[in-house]
Amino acid sequence: MLTLWGRPTSGRTQKVLWTLAEIGMEFNFILASATMGPGGHVSKGNQPFGVVDSAEYRAKNPNGRVPTIDDDGFVLWESNSIVRYLAMQYAPDLLYGNDIKTFASASRWLDWENNELLPPQHELAMHLIRLPENQRDPKAVDHACKLFHKSLRIMDEQLTRTRFICGERFTYGDIALGLRVHRWYLFNLASPPVPHVERWYAEIKTRPAFHKWTADPANHLEG
Ligand SMILES: N[C@@H](CCC(=O)N[C@@H](CS)C(=O)NCC(=O)O)C(=O)O
Known part of the structure; x- marks a missing residue:
């Protein structure tokens, strides 16, 4: 059986969890982290889940x-590579229509999520939730919001033309973006008008796989 090491509060782990839920695969989930544990972030004095510093884990992921x-x-690490591996190995029809161009298009959105959405969203999580209040910086929040708004507008423009991010079918690209947009709306910050993103997000949220690991606000707001 497949084993996954990670934590449900990690966006990169979430990409893998949602992908596994779409595929409907059973797996062992081992909670692992140096920065977060059951009580929240280590910066607030919480104990981390650990595991990641053990020699056994480092042999798998240096x-x-x-x-x-x-x-x-x-054994595989790098969240985007894991998502692509799972899609190719277990669900090519479901996750990219078994079509190389659709695969490449979804891969592009997965990388875009990593490069454009993840960095500002990480800043938001740190300065809104995870850091102790006296270490939070409102300027960092403002800056991250501006960057995130810019990306939401790019998504909105794409979604004026297509039902899902890569066309008329759901792909693994929607998983990565869906997770970030869900977290964004849970943060409850001022958002630009992005009606096509909202229409797409409403549809994404009807997927049973979304509800397995991703929907729960605790996985995004606890820290
Ligand atoms: N590029 C790597 C980055 C992995 C990474 O930085 N993961 C974060 C969680 S989202 C992490 O391990 N944080 C420290 C920890 O939880 O110990 C990937 O996409 O898998």
Whole structure:
């Protein structure tokens, strides 16, 4: 059976959890982190889940980061690569229509999420939730909001033309963006008007797989 190391509050782990839920795969989930634990972030004095500093884990993932998977002896780290591996190995029809151009298009949005949405959203999580209040910086929040708004507008423009981010079918690209947009709306910040993103988000939220790990606000707002 596949084993996943990570934590549900990690956006990168969430990409893998949602993908596994779409595929409908059983797996072992081992909670692992150097920065967060059951009580929240270590900066508030909480104990981390650990595991990532052990020699056994470092032999699998020398970065000591999450997520990592072990699929019957095949070990893989880097969240985007894990999502692409799972899609190709277990659900090419469901996650990219078994079509190379659709695969590449979804891969592009997955990388875009990593490059454009993740960095400002990480800043927001730190300065709104995870850091102790006296270490939070409202300027960092403002700056991150501006960057996130710019990306939301880019998504909105794409979604004026297509039902999902890569066209008329759901792909693994929608998983990465869906997770970030869900977290964004849970932060309850002022948003630019993005009616096509809202229409798409409403549809994404009807997927049963979204409800398995991603929907729960605790996985986004606890820290
Ligand atoms: N590029 C790597 C980055 C991995 C990474 O930085 N993961 C974060 C969680 S989202 C992490 O391990 N944080 C420290 C920890 O939880 O110990 C990936 O996408 O998998």
